[in-house]
Amino acid sequence: MKPGMTRRLLACAAVVAGLVGASVAPAAAATLKMAWAQDATGLDPHKQTAFSSIRLLELVYEPLVRLNGDLKVVPALATEWTFAPDARTLTFKLDPKAKFHNGQPVTAADVKASFTRILDQATGAVARANYASIASIDTPDDHTVVFNLSQPDVPLLTAMGSVNAAILPASEIAAGKIGTAAVGSGPFKLESWEPNAREVLKANADWAGGKVGVDGIDIKVLPDENAILAALRAKQVDFALLNDPLVATLVPKVAGLTLNRKPVLSYHVLQLNPSRKPMTELAVRQAISCAIDRKDVLDTALLGEGEITGPLTMPQYRSDPKTLFCYSRDLAKARKLMADAGYANGFSATVIAATGEPPTAAAEAQVIQSQLKEIGIKLDIKLMELNVYVDTWLKGDFDMAVALNGGRADPYSMYNRYWTKAGNLQKVANYIDDTLDDLMQKGRVETDPAKRKDIFSAFDKHLAEVSPWIWLYTGYAYTAQQQNVQGFVPTPDGSLFGLSAVSLK
Template sequence: MPRGAFSAVALTAALSIALTSCSSSSGPATGTGAPAAKGLVVGVTSDPDTLFPWKATQFQAVNVLQNLYGTLTEFDKDLNVVPGLAESWETSEDGKTLTLKLRQGVTFADGSAFDSKDAKHSLDKIMDEATAAVAMASLSSVKSVEAPDPATVVLNLTGPDAALPANLATVNMAMLSSDDTEEKLNSTPNGTGPFTLSKRVPSQSITLARNDKYWGGEKPKAPTIEFRVIPDESSIVSAMQSGNVQLAVFNDPLVAQTAEGGGTITVAKTPQLSYHVLQLNARRGDLKDVNVRLAVQCAIDRKQVLDTAALGEGEVTGPITAPAFKSDPNKRPCPNRDLAKAAEYLGKAGKSGGVTVKAIVSQGEYATSVNEAQNLKAQLAEAKINLELEVLESGAFVDRWVAADFDAAVALNGGRPDPDGSYGRYFTSKGNLNKVAGYSSPELDKLFAEGKATTDQAARKAIYDQVGAHLEENAAWIWLFAGYTYTATTAGVQGFVPMANGSLQYLRTTSTG
């Protein structure tokens, strides 16, 4: 979702925040005389727009919440599905039952015990349309949830669902206490994660404290994690150089180069499953005509967008970025820019004189957004397609995005290891984010159902190849490129593991030396 969904509140933090002192020490460790571990300060460009995990689409909100909440399954550093709050699970022979055994002794931040009652409550509420949970469609195969004893949860399915274990690993599937409400959790998060909320100063910082009762073996290394809002990535570099921030994840390769060039900051480059995309709303205006959408597709040189906005750091992509299911970007109606073909499509639509498409753009959510939008505007103008840009603060962007209040949106969407988790909620007619996607079809409904029900990996790959081809041939969206994240750390920071899905879950293993 735009990373953002992919999302934030106003970026009004003064630059002076970057110059204030940040790290804290709790003094000598008892009996050793050695200084205690220091808190870690992470520089970010935006404040979380929500603290309710079932509705989080903004990257920064997700990054904070995945350190406060637990999920039934998790991803390891290689994006393999591993045990989380469920220490094991078993699928019945007919594939219609998934039985999960829960960990014992797990508690929420408020001290109350986690058990199957909470797991059943969470899954039932996520499936309830009234909740408006962004991951609702990921549970579309679940008919009912049972809690036969405190340590067991049984999911009764309509049929086999190969994607379900991976779908349960996202923070949008966080396990909540059955006693909590959305209103309460937006001010006082209550999760089973490695950290708890300590302090929040809106638009300035959010500080997490180590959860000494965390179930996951070793306690987190850092006593506190402060996410400090600094309005732009270049200012975060300055804060790191002055010693006030120890870790940051950049999207802009130029900023990453600047950071590393100073000699005091180390930068790790990680390929991402997330993808840059021009989202088209096929239910609005001229974009209702597939020929107009195909004209947009043929008028864009994706490599030029990549080179202009991200210094060529990445690769042109098709719809699916997950390595096991990766789309071939050459298998699309116009693999290369073709203005003659674009004109032909506009002619078929009866729009030879041109069209105007209004596009929303997020400023502050990720660094390359405005440059991408401006390059797209310049390219499309040569095909008589006027891309009228509206640049929004990231929180306002997400509000408009969730409401599908746009003709087009320049976005960075988070990718997932399984394509059903990536797109099932978008491009199926009953997907809870289909309004945002702006496109569905009976053929896609059938293909996604087959993809979930098929367990053979090669057969699933063939199915999702068809999904990708259908999306491209109908120009549902215009997939541009997949890039990198650049994890910058100062001297002494150890233990952080960057992940291809952009997760900051390994803040739990990070120390400041």
Template sequence: MKTVTRPRAVVGALGFVAATTLALSGCAPSGSSGGDPDAPKSLVVGVTADVDTLLPWTSTQFQASNVLQNLYGTLTELDDDLTVVPGLAESWDTSEDGLTVTFHLREGVTFADGSAFDAQDVVASYEAIKDEETAAVSATNLASVDTVEAVDDATVQLTLSAPDAALFSKLAVITTAILPSDADLAALETEPNGTGAFVLDQRTPNQSLTLAANPEYWDGEPEIDTVEFRVIPDQSAIVSALQAGSVQMAVFDDKLVADTIGGSVTVAETPQLSYHVLQINSRVAPLDDVDVRLAIACAIDRQEVLDTAALGAGEITGPITSPAFRSDPAARPCPEGDVDAAKEHLAEAGYEDGLTLRAIVNQDGYSTSVAEAENLQAQLAEAGITLEIESLESGSYVDRWVAADFELAVALNGGQPDPDASYGRYFTSTGSLNPVAGYSSDTLDELFAQGKAETDEDARKAIYDEVAAELEDNAAWVWLFTAYNYTATAEGVSGFVPMSNGSLQNLRDVTID
């Protein structure tokens, strides 16, 4: 049997920016102790939108996921190099045939309400995630799991229908968090009960959400006493708050804004696995015609979108952004914008005189969204496609997106280090987010099955190259670019290591001098 066990690495995480108002004052900076070493250490993080849920299994919003990573735990985790390391499971064994995985759980772990964590909590959580009625966004992450059994209080055994090379990476995402076996999901929306490094202290919707250090956290109580996620109208206002000392940390996705910070604030640039994309719902006419989708894809010059919306701060990308499996963006129909080819595809579909489509846009979720939409609108017009833009606030956008209530969606989607973790739930016919993806095929189902079963990395790379080709050749979506996050920390804040998956779970490692 293969056994995996290692100490938890010290890891960092990328923050997020998210919205309402902040009155800047001339009082002592938040987080300062006024010279008293025993005074509470508080970290204030500036964000531009409030969380839309506190239930990890249904979270799709970046802001919510980043808060939840501090409240809940998962069996496995990712370190700052995105390598899988132990979490609530301190080790695991895999049978030679890859069909049985045995997790050995940490003992002495408790939930926020003081109840003990054990194998029954894992069994109940994974069975609930797999249950369609839960509507868990990562149910597909457990698709290869046939049964979950508690061998004893500290041991859980997963029996798989087929080997799954991506399983341990997929169990590290917060949407597979472990909840108490007797959890009341409705109650958890306002009163989280996890095993994370922090617990919910207080919340004022659309203004702030404060977490307090968990003294019973299994890896040791965090150094800082509280973390406040303070909602501020826009990124420029967050810069002002950083300069005034009322905010100690923020993560920007706008290079121009990040470049204005200056002073004693440190800014770290980190490339992201998340990708900017024009999602296409191919289950609605006329987008069910591959020629219409290819017309859209060929009409778009990705570099122009990147240059216009993000000042060129990023890279053109194909579907897979993980460095080990990265897609070649030139291996697609029309790797550069080709209006003539777009018009030919429209004519082939019977739309020689053009057509009108509608796109939803998250106006306050990230800084480049509206600029991306407007540039796409201008480019598509040259090919005879009229794009009507519907700008929505973050909550409304997420609701529409999850319900697949759109023709096109300008989106920023999170990336994962393993392609199956990124796309298995989107582009397999039984994927939990396949209705949102709007596209599947027998070819993709077979390729994803092969990718999960294969353990050789070079062979897996070849399989996911085929996945990317299937997605690009059929214009399932139009992948645009990957960008950077800019993590700003005030003087005296240390221990925070940005990660390329945007995780904020390691606020647990922050110290304030």
């Protein structure tokens, strides 16, 4: 048992000791009392990558469309959309009832200003590569937007279902206020934000999506998830987002609490930096892949609460991990690869990990450190506060990184920012080859589902074999709630947008 894991188990055991007792129904309230362990790192929806930021901002901002629990595209600010037969234009009709929180109507001009901002490299929009096919935008009237494309782009519509493609007021963009205030059109208004302490959300009475089920959400930031569980037990919290499986699996032991447990598309990964020696060597990267026992990392750090995965995590495209390069641990092969690359005696490197997101990052790093030691790799673990980690990660300033990255419903919109030559996060991936770029481009324009599956199957296998990153596993999204909370439905993308439909009984 690793030291970090022991400390977490002891902390959880202390909570378990107090879990027995009669359940008292919480009093009815108009405001949902909520808790989570990690706060948002910023308010600009186009630039945020942290899960904690996305979970807050998706309650405040809206894209043109969104994905439902079956990962199907459904209306958001747009009520309908049409691809031209040649897939060269994509036309949206906006909901005429949609308004921003400042009372201004959402118009085609706001959509054009938002995507112009996203496509501007100076913005630093994290999903810019998903929309690079947009050549121009026409606004024939206030409620019609026409995206003219430089080429057919099958996954573009799905990519627009992200809060990273949120529609912002053109007036706020022109005034340079994005990120300093949160003026969205979503179901909740951000009334106040005390970083790392509290957020207060108020229901948007003018939300075009319908009536919000609660008057607001009062969110407390409690960095210790054991404290969140204690607050749930004491009826101080109605609803909580949990990330640590050691805590989440205790929820069913508490009378009156319900655990929502949903498999998600996001994936745990050991990211290598192939621009730094010796990770520049294919044999070294492959040796690391062969030396990692993914099942051991999963069982030790996540209590087995997950499933081993390759690069693609969406059900329609996911490969059987047994078909991927070195997914069964092979130390003999790993040592030979190290020797072939001239590193028979190993080398030293640093792996970075964030504190709190995910809460298992330190434990994952410790297990990986132990496993790589067996082939002579000495890893120094450097833990960072989340905002520092994100800044370091975006600069690609690491030897290795333990990460939890978001998944997408479509392989292209999930990975083109990393694994295409024009990808805007190429400086994070620090690796590209002609095969990856070619397969991504073919998958982007192919409309036949069976052919797309074949293309991305080849992409999946090639990416696992060249091993710029070592994919580990997918996990679960956990939320816990009191019996008086009704109507929340978890989704594969881990979204909390479903809180817009929650009511308190």
